[in-house]
Structures are given as C-alpha cells and as structure tokens.
Amino acid sequence: MGLSALGWQAVYRLLAGQPEIAVERFFLGKGFDAPESADSQRELRLFPLMAVSVSFEEDFLPFLRALIAAGVPSTRTERPDYPLILVGGPIAFLNPAPLAPLADAFFVGEAEAGLLDFCLALKRAVFAGVGKQAFLESAKDMPGIYVPGLSKIPVRRVLAMSPDHCGLLATPAWSCFTGPQAAFPDALLLEINRGCPHACRFCAAGFVYRPPRHACMEDLQAIVEEARPPKVGLVGTALTDWPELLPFLRWLHARKTKFSLSSLRADGLTEELLCFLRACGIRTVTLALEGASERLRHAANKKLDAEVFLEAVERAARLGVNHLRVYLIIGWPWEGPQDYDELQAFLGRILAARDRGQGRKTSEFMRITLGASSLVPKPWTPMQWAPMASEETLVAAQKRLKDMTKALRGVALQVDAPFQARLQGVLTRGGEETFELVRMAATEGGWKKAMRLWADQTRDILDRERGQDEAFPWEVIHTGVSRQSLWREWGRAKRSLPTPSCPRAGCAECGLCGLDKWLQNDGSGPEPENSGPSAEAPADRSG
Numbered sequence: 001m002g003l004s005a006l007g008w009q010a011v012y013r014l015l016a017g018q019p020e021i022a023v024e025r026f027f028l029g030k031g032f033d034a035p036e037s038a039d040s041q042r043e044l045r046l047f048p049l050m051a052v053s054v055s056f057e058e059d060f061l062p063f064l065r066a067l068i069a070a071g072v073p074s075t076r077t078e079r080p081d082y083p084l085i086l087v088g089g090p091i092a093f094l095n096p097a098p099l100a101p102l103a104d105a106f107f108v109g110e111a112e113a114g115l116l117d118f119c120l121a122l123k124r125a126v127f128a129g130v131g132k133q134a135f136l137e138s139a140k141d142m143p144g145i146y147v148p149g150l151s152k153i154p155v156r157r158v159l160a161m162s163p164d165h166c167g168l169l170a171t172p173a174w175s176c177f178t179g180p181q182a183a184f185p186d187a188l189l190l191e192i193n194r195g196c197p198h199a200c201r202f203c204a205a206g207f208v209y210r211p212p213r214h215a216c217m218e219d220l221q222a223i224v225e226e227a228r229p230p231k232v233g234l235v236g237t238a239l240t241d242w243p244e245l246l247p248f249l250r251w252l253h254a255r256k257t258k259f260s261l262s263s264l265r266a267d268g269l270t271e272e273l274l275c276f277l278r279a280c281g282i283r284t285v286t287l288a289l290e291g292a293s294e295r296l297r298h299a300a301n302k303k304l305d306a307e308v309f310l311e312a313v314e315r316a317a318r319l320g321v322n323h324l325r326v327y328l329i330i331g332w333p334w335e336g337p338q339d340y341d342e343l344q345a346f347l348g349r350i351l352a353a354r355d356r357g358q359g360r361k362t363s364e365f366m367r368i369t370l371g372a373s374s375l376v377p378k379p380w381t382p383m384q385w386a387p388m389a390s391e392e393t394l395v396a397a398q399k400r401l402k403d404m405t406k407a408l409r410g411v412a413l414q415v416d417a418p419f420q421a422r423l424q425g426v427l428t429r430g431g432e433e434t435f436e437l438v439r440m441a442a443t444e445g446g447w448k449k450a451m452r453l454w455a456d457q458t459r460d461i462l463d464r465e466r467g468q469d470e471a472f473p474w475e476v477i478h479t480g481v482s483r484q485s486l487w488r489e490w491g492r493a494k495r496s497l498p499t500p501s502c503p504r505a506g507c508a509e510c511g512l513c514g515l516d517k518w519l520q521n522d523g524s525g526p527e528p529e530n531s532g533p534s535a536e537a538p539a540d541r542s543g
C-alpha cells in the first residue's frame with residue numbers, strides 16, 4: 001500500500017534531490033514491530049526529522065503505534081528535543097486538530113511550495129546545535145507551517161502554482177518507486193489533475209484542492225519517456241475532464257504501455273473513449289450515482305442527467321464491458337423511504353439499459369456491482385454543518401439495499417461498515433481532544449473499545465447540526481474557500497438546489513467560492529473571509 005501512494009513519493013523526490021539532505025523510507029510492517037528504514041535498516045528514532053504523510057483518518061492509529069513501537073514519545077510535550085515530527089498530506093489541510101497534541105508541526109499544502117525551505121532550515125539548525133523548541137519558534141510562520149500553539153492562525157494552505165496560470169498543474173506527482181509488491185504492481189502512478197471543478201458537496205477533494213488544475217500532456221509524456229514503465233496508473237479526481245485524456249491514452253497504447261484509470265464520469269464516457277478503452281482490453285467501468293434519488297443528487301450537487309447515465313450503461317454493455325461498478329452514498333440528512341423507492345425504479349431502468357445494450361450476447365454478460373458508502377460529513381465542505389446518520393439508520397439503509405438487489409440478476413451489493421464510517425466521522429471533525437480517542441485505541445486494544453469509552457463525545461461531534469457561527473477546530477488553517485460560500489452551499493443543499501461547476505476560465509472570472517480573492521492575497525493582509533457571494537445571492541454567474 002505504501003508503495004502505491006503518490007503523495008509521499010513526490011515529497012521523497014523533492015527532498016532526495018538535495019545533496020544536503022539524506023532521506024530514508026519507513027513503512028509500518030506487519031504486527032506492531034518497530035519500523036526500520038527500508039533503505040539502511042536504521043532505527044526511526046535516530047533521525048532528527050520524521051516527515052509523515054497522513055492521507056486518511058484511520059491512519060492515525062498505525063502512525064501512533066509506529067511511534068510507540070519505535071520508542072518515540074507520542075506527544076510533543078513529552079518530546080522536548082528532536083526528533084521533530086512533521087505531518088503533511090491531506091489531513092494537514094483538512095483537519096490537523098486531532099494530531100496537534102502529537103505533531104511538532106504540520107506542513108499545510110503542496111510540498112513544492114515551501115517544504116524544502118523548512119527542511120533546509122531545520123538541517124542548518126540541527127548542525128548548529130539549535131534545540132527543537134528554538135527552531136520551531138524561528139520557523140513557526142514560514143509559508144505553510146503550522147506549529148500548534150505558536151503559529152499565527154489561520155495558517156494559509158500553500159499552493160505550487162502561479163495565480164496567472166490558474167488551471168495548470170505545473171508539478172504533477174509521479175511515482176519514484178514501482179515494484180511487483182506494490183498494491184498496483186509495476187505501475188507508474190501519474191497525476192493527471194488535482195482538484196475537481198464539479199463541487200459535489202460531500203467531497204472534500206473538490207474543496208480542499210481548489211483551484212482545479214490539469215497537467216500538461218507534454219510534461220506527462222516526458223515523465224513516461226524517462227521512466228519507461230510497463231504500466232501507467234492515471235490518478236485524478238476528474239480524469240474525463242482532462243481535454244487531453246484520449247490523445248494521451250492513444251499515445252500510451254501506441255508505445256505498448258498498459259494503463260488503468262480511476263473512476264469515470266458518466267457524461268465523460270463518450271462512445272469514442274469507451275471504444276478505445278475496450279480495444280485496449282479494459283473490461284470494468286465505474287460510474288458514480290452518489291444519491292439514491294434525483295432530489296438527493298441535487299442536494300449533493302451531483303449534476304447527473306439520468307438519461308445520460310442510462311446511455312452510458314447501455315453503451316458499456318453494447319461494447320462488451322463485463323463489469324460495471326456503480327457508486328452510491330447513503331445516510332444523507334434528508335434521506336427517506338421515497339428516495340429508495342426511486343432508486344429501486346432506477347435500478348430497473350439500469351438493468352433494462354444493460355439488456356438493450358447486450359442484446360443477445362450472453363458470453364459478455366455485464367455484471368453490476370452497487371457499492372454503497374456511508375456519508376461522512378467532512379471539514380471544508382458544505383456538509384461540515386451536517387449531522388451524521390446513526391449506525392442504526394445506516395444499517396437500515398443497507399438492509400433496504402440488500403432487499404432491493406437480492407432478486408436482481410447479475411447485481412451484487414457491496415457496503416461499508418457503518419461503525420468504521422462513524423469512526424471516520426469523529427476523527428475527521430474532532431478537535432485536539434480527539435487525540436485521546438486515538439491514544440485509547442492504541443492502549444486499550446483498538447477502535448471498538450475506545451469508541452465505547454468515548455460515546456458521549458462521539459455524539460456531540462456527530463449527531464447534531466452545527467450552528468452558523470459555531471467555530472470549527474479545523475479553522476486553524478485556511479484552505480482558501482470562504483466560510484460564507486460554504487454556508488451558502490449548505491443552505492442550497494437543504495433546498496436541493498444545484499450550483500454550477502468551476503468555469504474553464506478559472507478563478508479570475510468566477511469568484512463563487514472566494515478563492516479568487518484569496519489567491520490575490522499574499523497572506524500579509526487580513527484574510528478576505530467575506531469575499532464570497534452573500535448567503536442569499538443566487539449561485540449563478542449570469543447574475
């Protein structure tokens with residue numbers, strides 16, 4: 001899994017390219033053994049800097065266990081001297097609060113925009129005999145650095161882009177390590193786009209990576225030419241929005257490089273693209289439905305045309321795709337039995353579209369897997385004010401789906417564990433006190449027991465709708481999207497009103513979420529918090 005994660009590899013490349021810095025990789029092994037360097041077998045605690053990329057909330061526990069196993073004190077107050085623990089990755093700019101008691105500092109944003117400066121400053125401090133606390137005091141307001149208790153807050157997320165080239169991903173990430181033991185064996189992972197213009201209201205990636213940017217095909221070709229991998233995994237939140245997707249895939253195919261794609265949007269799955277994918281041997285297609293009914297999809301801001309979706313299903317069946325995955329999110333605050341009635345009818349239409357597309361072909365029967373995930377309201381999205389569905393509600397929704405699908409030929413259902421989703425909900429919206437929950441899980445034998453001991457706090461974090469002016473623990477950072485625009489979107493979600501996607505022209509001609517003004521502010525002046533449209537303004541650029 002570690003070898004198939006892209007974020008830390010971009011950081012590795014950035015730091016390892018510096019002759020002044022030695023970088024070694026540590027992975028958590030099986031069991032709770034102390035992690036050893038994968039490069040030199042040295043012990044973790046010997047290094048003055050531990051830089052940890054944290055992508056998911058449930059990684060908090062293995063991270064803490066790794067420190068305990070390595071004999072490194074797990075809170076910063078118990079660790080007055082080096083090692084300095086620096087946390088980066090999506091968690092650092094989603095909600096760093098639960099790890100604030102553990103981390104000495106966070107890097108908030110894109111590594112290319114200042115991480116190297118921080119590491120070089122640290123290296124100079126270590127070699128000059130400067131203690132950790134004195135170093136943190138001197139580094140607390142460096143770009144992207146959040147030192148809990150010391151930095152001026154909110155800390156701005158830093159971006160590796162020029163405001164003049166708003167839609168361009170100038171520094172796409174790609175793997176520096178591939179191997180047969182990776183989760184995606186021998187695949188060079190290549191970042192195609194970052195951020196997503198469609199602003200689905202449940203999706204943190206659509207908000208915290210703004211503005212949406214695409215890589216340039218020539219840059220990606222140069223990377224592939226140099227690495228010459230047998231396979232390329234294309235990574236991105238909105239692959240089919242990339243105008244150069246098909247030319248790039250054709251180029252890969254012509255040089256006999258295999259490829260794989262993450263999920264596709266139904267409106268991007270054109271006849272031409274699907275024909276090409278099939279000719280290259282791709283047999284599984286994933287489409288996201290997100291809400292059980294049109295009303296829920298509007299609340300989610302999933303701008304999906306049911307007819308376009310059904311056309312994509314029919315096309316996939318006609319062209320010989322033998323496995324269609326359909327993603328669904330359950331547990332919306334406004335969900336009711338009528339939404340599931342609508343889904344049942346829509347599933348019938350999906351099967352009819354499959355039958356039309358397949359015709360008499362029985363050798364290429366298209367299986368359908370309905371994957372249902374529980375909604376976890378995330379920070380920095382309009383859902384940050386929402387209550388989360390109870391475990392009982394989620395279990396009941398899953399039962400309804402089981403009843404609905406069990407008699408359908410060739411349809412399988414996959415569901416997540418509601419307990420796990422609720423746990424993620426606590427960890428993603430909790431404050432600094434949530435570290436206690438992580439500590440309990442590490443010492444008391446896992447999440448289940450810790451969550452039982454923490455039941456009251458869990459209810460307070462998850463089960464109530466937040467007030468308009470309630471301050472959130474994650475607002476120690478600022479991602480650039482104004483609170484006012486998120487509040488407006490929360491109101492529109494309640495009324496099932498759609499909001500347009502980011503325009504191709506970019507932030508300079510938009511201003512819907514306030515990022516345009518935030519990008520112009522270099523951080524020296526006050527944050528333009530009220531720069532978004534007013535709560536009552538229509539989310540319509542035409543005025």
Ligand code: SF4
Pocket residue numbers: 210211212501502503506507508510511512513514515516
């Ligand atoms: S200002 Fe407009 S284009 Fe820029 S990120 Fe916000 S919504 Fe998208």
